[in-house]
Amino acid sequence: MKNLKLKALALVAGAALSTSVLAEAEYTFKLHHMLPPVSNAQVNFLQPWADKVEAESNGRIHIDIYPAMQLGGKPPQLFDQTRKGIVDMSWTVGGYTPGRFPKATAFELPFMPLSARITSMAMQEYAETEMQDELKDVHLLTLHTHFPGSLHSRTKDIKKLEDLDGMKVRSPNKMMADALNILKANTVFMPVPSMPSALSKGVIDVTALPFEVVKPMKIHELAPHHTEFKGDRGFYTQFFIFSMNKKSYNKLPDDLKKVIDDNSGVPLAGFVGDVFDAYEIGARKDAVDNGNTFNTIEGAEYDRWKDTLTPVTEQWIEDMNDDGYDAERLLDKAKTLIEKYENF
Template sequence: MRLVARLALVLGTVTLLASGPAPAAAQQVTLRVHQFLPARAPVPSNFIAPWAKKVEADSKGRIKVELYPSMQLGGTPPQLFDQVKDGVVDVVWTLPGYTPGRFPRSEAFELPFIAGNAEKTSQAAWEYYEKHLRDEFKDIKPIAVHTHGPGLLHVKGNGVRKLEDMKGLKLRGPSRQVNKLLETLGATPVGMPVPAMPDALSKGVIDGTVVPWEVTLPLRVAELVNTHTSFSGNRSLYVSIFVFAMNKKKYESLPPDLKQVIDANSGPVTSRWVGQVMDEGDAPGLAVAKKRGNAIVVLDAKETARWKAVAQQVTTAWIAEMKGKGIDGQALVDDARRLITKYVGPED
């Protein structure tokens, strides 16, 4: 009996060794996504939430994505970039322009009358990032680099119907370059993140704002102004550049197969997707303004040309400023224009 027992023990040990150790459970990852707009706004609802579901599905549930809109995890919109850089959160959607002067090369896309619609310009923005912005964004893992659609003027009262109407208006601007543009055009710029804009309008702190149509709906801008002014042609007064990005260390900590999931949901196609969502969000905003009876003003080609001539001062000044920093601003503007023309087509 002892021999049988001893033989059984040996055979059991051999079987256990042959089978190897039990496989470790597949790594589970949670990504916390933090951003500044309400969950129902176009980008959070029609891009970030679907992106999160796709990542979860592609990872077969090994990546879980938690969404935190409206700065629910604390801080202010200008702090979002550092939140993702420092690992306070895992993913953010934000504007580099919220931290003035920190990302100078990205400002080329925010110069006046350089960009077109969001879907096409966002493809150019990703290509521009790959060529010119890798160093500025070296501390994060960009998932998408994109722009919003054409920015326009939303102003109280009779609004803006010619260049001279800008004089003395207090207008909210989103970034350093857009604020310089507003000042050059005769207005008094008031810098603030977009969530602060409705309160500033309702309290009379500002007379108007510049934003694309898509953001006017969740922030109820059409209820707070009377006139909306856009421009002729396929180049807009301005656009802002955005980044949807992941903490670099978090990305690098992923196993290879989960890195592939993130990589497959990043890049030019993803950037185009966000841009498309922003373009599609413009139509409902415009419809609400029309339904309220607000004035919809489109400046004709002759008047638009007057604005372009004055706005050129902003581009010239930016190029000179970049030269002082050892950056070839003219080359950046030329390449930005080339890439935008590649996707948007020639300026008309």
């Protein structure tokens, strides 16, 4: 446990060697993602990770990062861009391709997540032991989640279940779409980059997001009514896939594969989770400083939401079993791993 924590913490150190002593790059890789270059994901995760890999390879690996879909395509295509070798690496939202990673959706059920660090480490171990078939076409660097999300409304406060009735709500994934439908909302699915325009034009009234995304997309200026959840679990989370093209990885000599491997897996998931947890606090402050309103779902009302959305999990179990999975076992494993890393 101690060594794992040290590995995760070591990622924040960044590049330890100056560029003056780095060798000329033997391998240059393209890393593609959908968020702006000022986003938390790039500034505090992807760029430090790339710098650390370059430093530990003594400059033999260089990674160019292309944010905001600069290499073309749409966010739901990022995983396939990596799989096909159009890019060498990508970071993307797993839920952008519904049905592709069914085992992972156990973590997207309502009221499953704890902090991003805990849930990310649990999910990465789950992926390593349960999702090999779903991820066989790429070299997985890590899976992770964001901090449990909140609701952000452009028109009114959301204080109770009934307040979502009839509202147009952007859902981040299928599990939350099922939950929002139970709450009689009109669900809309769209990638993160489309949300500012959708809110400003009234295409959606509410979006489900962590504050970590609210800040760089300036959602708090368009949706000034925020609803947070306070209980034993967060409202929901979304999972992300950080992957590498198999041929790009396999062409590396063993010593450089080790550099990639040393910066992958559960330790990387823990590091990314820490980054997302920490950023959430500052990002929320931007909404506070903007004079926005905050509501908290807690106590009896929190229990109402949990009880009302229980059918989402029940239907997930039924659907997964119908598709040939042992849904109860997968769900129990996800919960057990979250508990494991809660005490890690």
